[in-house]
Amino acid sequence: MGARGFSATTGGVILPHLKASTREQHERAEAHLNLMDPALDRRRYGDVLRTMRSLYGTLEPRVGARLGEAGRAALDWPARLKVPLLDRDLRALNVAPAGDLDAGTVDVFLQHEADAWGAAYVLEGATLGGQLIRRHLAAQLGLEGAGTAFHGGYGPLTGPRWRTFGEALEARVARDPDRAAFTERATDAARRTFGLFVPPAAPSVRQAPPVTRSLT
Numbered sequence: 001m002g003a004r005g006f007s008a009t010t011g012g013v014i015l016p017h018l019k020a021s022t023r024e025q026h027e028r029a030e031a032h033l034n035l036m037d038p039a040l041d042r043r044r045y046g047d048v049l050r051t052m053r054s055l056y057g058t059l060e061p062r063v064g065a066r067l068g069e070a071g072r073a074a075l076d077w078p079a080r081l082k083v084p085l086l087d088r089d090l091r092a093l094n095v096a097p098a099g100d101l102d103a104g105t106v107d108v109f110l111q112h113e114a115d116a117w118g119a120a121y122v123l124e125g126a127t128l129g130g131q132l133i134r135r136h137l138a139a140q141l142g143l144e145g146a147g148t149a150f151h152g153g154y155g156p157l158t159g160p161r162w163r164t165f166g167e168a169l170e171a172r173v174a175r176d177p178d179r180a181a182f183t184e185r186a187t188d189a190a191r192r193t194f195g196l197f198v199p200p201a202a203p204s205v206r207q208a209p210p211v212t213r214s215l216t
Contacts, residue, residue: 014173014183015166018121021187025194032198035133035151040140045147046095052150053086055196057100059119062107066116074168080124080161085149092146101196109192114182117169118189124165127153 019026033048034040064077071077090097109115130151137143137151154161169186176182 012166012170014170014186015121017183018118018187018190022122022190022194025191029194029197036136038140040136042093042141045137045141046090046093049086049089049093049150050095050098051197053083053090054098054101056082056086056123057097058103058106059101059110059123059193059196062103062110063116063119063123066110066113067120068113071113071116071168071172074172075120075165080154082123082126082150085152088149089147092149105196109189112185113172114176114185115189117172118186118191119193120165121169121186121190122193124162127158128162130158 035045035048060081060083064072067075067077087097110119130153133151134148137148141147173179173182173186
């Protein structure tokens with residue numbers, strides 16, 4: 001379903017639309033990160049966390065700024081920030097963080113409130129597969145708690161916070177005078193955000209198919 005065919009009068013359609021419209025980019029990001037790889041080791045896991053820290057360090061403040069005061073309040077945005085969790089994991093693994101992603105890479109597409117909602121869809125969805133990934137990290141790398149805070153997401157609040165996000169996004173689209181255009185921008189931003197997880201021309205990190213999703 002194209003964004004121009006979106007109808008915000010039907011409840012609960014924006015998340016399925018985003019999922020369907022970003023499937024290709026999502027699967028590429030999953031295959032590249034491949035955290036469920038049976039051959040995952042601590043070095044590569046540390047590299048993944050460094051990459052995540054670099055991306056989130058640039059994305060989170062810009063997404064928050066573009067969401068505006070009402071959007072931040074609807075989501076309780078400060079409670080959703082993952083940079084502190086990534087920093088905690090990197091310290092636990094004794095891995096130095098990389099520098100933040102160049103801001104221009106994000107600013108080129110993150111210019112409107114709708115863009116921020118699309119990027120937030122990707123960041124929030126990344127919490128959903130965390131519990132299964134944490135179990136894999138415990139079995140594969142012997143990590144229990146320390147080093148797995150990011151993939152722990154919001155713990156028992158992960159499901160409720162995802163529902164809150166979906167409800168807030170639905171409500172925001174429904175209020176927009178041009179719902180189709182808002183949805184189109186959000187979809188494009190979500191695709192571009194997924195693309196940040198796969199550097200241009202980067203090969204997948206091992207080609208074993210992922211067992212679960214660590215992103216939306």
